Amino acid sequence: MNTVYFLIQQTMFFTIPLMLVAIGGMFSERSGVINIALEGIMIWGGFCSILFINMTQEALSGQLLLMLAILVAMASGAIFSLLHAYASIHMKADQTISGTALNLLAPALAIFMARMIQTSGVQQIPFKNTFRIEKVPVLGDIPVLGNLFFQNTYITTYIGIGILVVSAVVLYKTKFGLRLRACGEHPQAADSVGVSVYKMRYAGVTISGALSGLGGLIFVVTTSTNFNENVAGYGFLALAVLIFGQWKPYRIAGAALFFGFMKTISATYSSIPWLQGLNITGYVYKMIPYIATLIVLIFSSKQSQAPKAEGIPYDQGAR
Amino acid sequence: MNDKKKIKLAMPDLSRAAGPLSSIFAIIVGLIIGLIILLFANSSKALAGFGWIIGGSLQSAKDIGNVFYYATPIIMTGLSVALAFRTSLFNIGASGQFIMGALGAVMVGVHADFLGSFHWVAALLASMVFGAVWAFLPGLLKAFYNVNEVISCIMTNYIGMYLVNILVRATVYHKLTNRSVPVKATANIPKMGLDKLFPDSMVNGGFLIAVLISILIYIMLNKTTFGFELKACGYNKDASLYAGINSKKNIILAMVISGALAGIGGGLLYLAGSGKYIYVEDILAPEGFTGISVALLGMSHPIGTLFAGIFIAYITVGGSYMQLSGFVPEIIDIITATIIYFAAFAQILRGALQRIHFRKAGDRS
Numbered sequence: 001m002n003t004v005y006f007l008i009q010q011t012m013f014f015t016i017p018l019m020l021v022a023i024g025g026m027f028s029e030r031s032g033v034i035n036i037a038l039e040g041i042m043i044w045g046g047f048c049s050i051l052f053i054n055m056t057q058e059a060l061s062g063q064l065l066l067m068l069a070i071l072v073a074m075a076s077g078a079i080f081s082l083l084h085a086y087a088s089i090h091m092k093a094d095q096t097i098s099g100t101a102l103n104l105l106a107p108a109l110a111i112f113m114a115r116m117i118q119t120s121g122v123q124q125i126p127f128k129n130t131f132r133i134e135k136v137p138v139l140g141d142i143p144v145l146g147n148l149f150f151q152n153t154y155i156t157t158y159i160g161i162g163i164l165v166v167s168a169v170v171l172y173k174t175k176f177g178l179r180l181r182a183c184g185e186h187p188q189a190a191d192s193v194g195v196s197v198y199k200m201r202y203a204g205v206t207i208s209g210a211l212s213g214l215g216g217l218i219f220v221v222t223t224s225t226n227f228n229e230n231v232a233g234y235g236f237l238a239l240a241v242l243i244f245g246q247w248k249p250y251r252i253a254g255a256a257l258f259f260g261f262m263k264t265i266s267a268t269y270s271s272i273p274w275l276q277g278l279n280i281t282g283y284v285y286k287m288i289p290y291i292a293t294l295i296v297l298i299f300s301s302k303q304s305q306a307p308k309a310e311g312i313p314y315d316q317g318a319r
Numbered sequence: 320m321n322d323k324k325k326i327k328l329a330m331p332d333l334s335r336a337a338g339p340l341s342s343i344f345a346i347i348v349g350l351i352i353g354l355i356i357l358l359f360a361n362s363s364k365a366l367a368g369f370g371w372i373i374g375g376s377l378q379s380a381k382d383i384g385n386v387f388y389y390a391t392p393i394i395m396t397g398l399s400v401a402l403a404f405r406t407s408l409f410n411i412g413a414s415g416q417f418i419m420g421a422l423g424a425v426m427v428g429v430h431a432d433f434l435g436s437f438h439w440v441a442a443l444l445a446s447m448v449f450g451a452v453w454a455f456l457p458g459l460l461k462a463f464y465n466v467n468e469v470i471s472c473i474m475t476n477y478i479g480m481y482l483v484n485i486l487v488r489a490t491v492y493h494k495l496t497n498r499s500v501p502v503k504a505t506a507n508i509p510k511m512g513l514d515k516l517f518p519d520s521m522v523n524g525g526f527l528i529a530v531l532i533s534i535l536i537y538i539m540l541n542k543t544t545f546g547f548e549l550k551a552c553g554y555n556k557d558a559s560l561y562a563g564i565n566s567k568k569n570i571i572l573a574m575v576i577s578g579a580l581a582g583i584g585g586g587l588l589y590l591a592g593s594g595k596y597i598y599v600e601d602i603l604a605p606e607g608f609t610g611i612s613v614a615l616l617g618m619s620h621p622i623g624t625l626f627a628g629i630f631i632a633y634i635t636v637g638g639s640y641m642q643l644s645g646f647v648p649e650i651i652d653i654i655t656a657t658i659i660y661f662a663a664f665a666q667i668l669r670g671a672l673q674r675i676h677f678r679k680a681g682d683r684s
Contacts, residue, residue: 007362014571036469039619055321071386083660087660087663089666091663091664092667093665093667094663096409097662097663098660099658100612100615100658100659101609101656101659101660101662101663102656102660102661104608104612104652104656105652105653105656105660108649108652108653108655109649109653109656110648110658111647112356112360112647112649112650112653115647115649116360116647129456132423134571144375144637160398182640183397233473233603235532236470236471237471238468239473240468240473240474243467243470248539281485281488283481283482283484283485284481284485285600286481287477287478287481287482289473290474290475290477290478291478293470293474294460294466294471294474294478297460297467297470297471298460298464298466298467301460301464301465301466302464302465303503304465305501
């Protein structure tokens with residue numbers, strides 16, 4: 001039973017950042033802008049917030065510091081994503097190219113700044129993890145459920161689930177969500193009834209930036225004590241989750257859970273007795289999430305429900 | 320008719336040159352931003368550091384030779400990405416294809432020394448085949464299952480990385496250094512006289528092979544029916560289907576050729592005789608991603624890609640000297656990223672140039 005608890009807890013660590021970043025990507029793509037820069041934004045958000053933790057951890061600690069870091073991560077991610085928004089909305093740039101540029105820029109800038117700012121001159125940014133919650137009061141004592149979801153956890157897990165629910169409501173139950181979706185499906189029609197396509201697309205990309213930055217922070221905090229200017233391709237995995245989740249919030253959550261579980265197996269195979277007994281080289285397990293993604297995509301890509309206008313710069317003259 | 324001709328002579332249509340012009344514009348902006356960052360980081364040494372970027376590669380024949388050496392693999396991955404771009408495919412999987420190609424080259428290079436003077440050719444062919452096979456998979460999934468090639472390429476990057484780790488350990492492993500064993504001397508690509516031209520540098524015949532392949536790809540894309548079909552599928556899938564072009568076949572072929580090019584890049588680097596070994600570690604080959612920059616900067620044109628590869632290698636070699644001024648070489652990556660970012664604005668520049676042209680010509684159509 002302990003193995004099961006351990007697996008579920010680990011799965012949550014991997015799932016939450018994936019899900020948040022994919023939901024961010026969903027907002028961007030639903031507004032009509034392909035955001036391949038999720039990886040870069042994650043790195044940038046992670047860098048800014050971990051640097052913030054590193055510099056303030058003498059004075060602050062625990063949940064307060066984490067909450068402040070979350071704000072830093074979201075703000076820095078949102079600001080960084082404006083570069084992509086400006087290029088792809090105002091400058092009508094090829095969105096893949098500008099996204100690729102951001103993916104290149106983020107790690108380079110982060111490494112450069114880390115090495116220039118830190119007196120040690122190294123690119124790794126260490127931090128003390130004072131954020132883990134051993135056991136949530138009251139809820140953690142519930143048998144089974146408490147063990148599964150309220151022990152050995154982070155506050156970010158609950159924030160992530162909250163953001164999922166809010167996102168679904170915003171996307172489907174509010175005026176803003178309806179307009180956002182319209183801009184991704186048929187921007188000319190949206191414009192003709194007075195919706196500002198540019199504003200909506202800026203909003204979509206900025207939300208994706210904020211959530212990706214947050215995802216970057218959560219990924220680093222829950223999986224290491226040392227930021228090395230990379231997030232292990234999570235931004236790209238989130239793109240796969242987004243497609244597998246068919247651009248819909250709850251399906252994205254399901255897809256993220258699936259990948260999170262696969263990732264958990266590949267990361268923890270050595271501590272699962274019966275997997276270790278099989279005596280297969282660790283690289284095979286490490287391949288599993290990626291192979292599983294490919295297989296799943298084969299079955300889910302045929303009837304793709306991608307937003308129709310995504311990737312096409314909006315041109316008012318082309319009604 | 321005559322009047323129109325005269326006007327054209329008076330004012331050439333600059334919008335046709337928008338590609339190269341916007342690349343040059345992007346390079347200038349990228350360098351300026353690099354200089355600004357240097358000034359912020361350390362204003363007293365900024366100009367010295369910038370001097371290294373601009374001129375560090377011109378200090379000696381050795382440095383120039385090394386520029387060509389560093390350019391060789393990224394020209395190949397750049398060609399790989401560029402060719403895919405021309406078919407509207409984004410081959411972000413060049414990294415995996417590159418390292419698979421390297422594995423093929425090293426495996427043949429280590430184990431097939433009975434081939435004699437044909438050895439290096441066989442090793443290079445192996446790298447081509449390995450790269451092609453690794454790109455076949457995303458091509459197949461794209462053509463028949465509509466799987467987004469960006470995602471499948473990212474997946475095959477990681478799968479390839481781990482697969483190479485497994486296969487290196489199984490076939491060509493040197494346990495003490497945790498890397499592949501050196502290839503036999505006969506598998507190293509001949510210098511082809513370049514060592515005389517650039518003494519002490521690491522440049523070798525691989526660079527000439529890369530130049531030759533760039534020209535071949537240019538001819539294939541622009542002078543053959545096959546190349547036309549590939550590009551037609553990229554421009555308009557439906558129209559090319561209507562014209563009787565088999566788009567499924569073309570998608571797969573484009574990916575396979577693209578992968579073969581990236582694979583050769585891996586072969587050229589790991590057969591260079593410069594002390595390169597495949598390390599068993601969980602790091603994606605960066606050459607594949609540099610290839611994306613190279614292709615974008617070269618406007619996906621084979622010859623443009625050739626020059627873009629040389630340019631990126633040029634500032635990289637120059638940037639490696641910047642540590643003498645106390646700067647970290649990552650500034651080069653920042654400059655490259657900025658260049659790519661501004662290169663994405665090409666569309667706007669093209670439109671602006673077109674407007675200028677029409678205004679001058681008095682034709683406002």
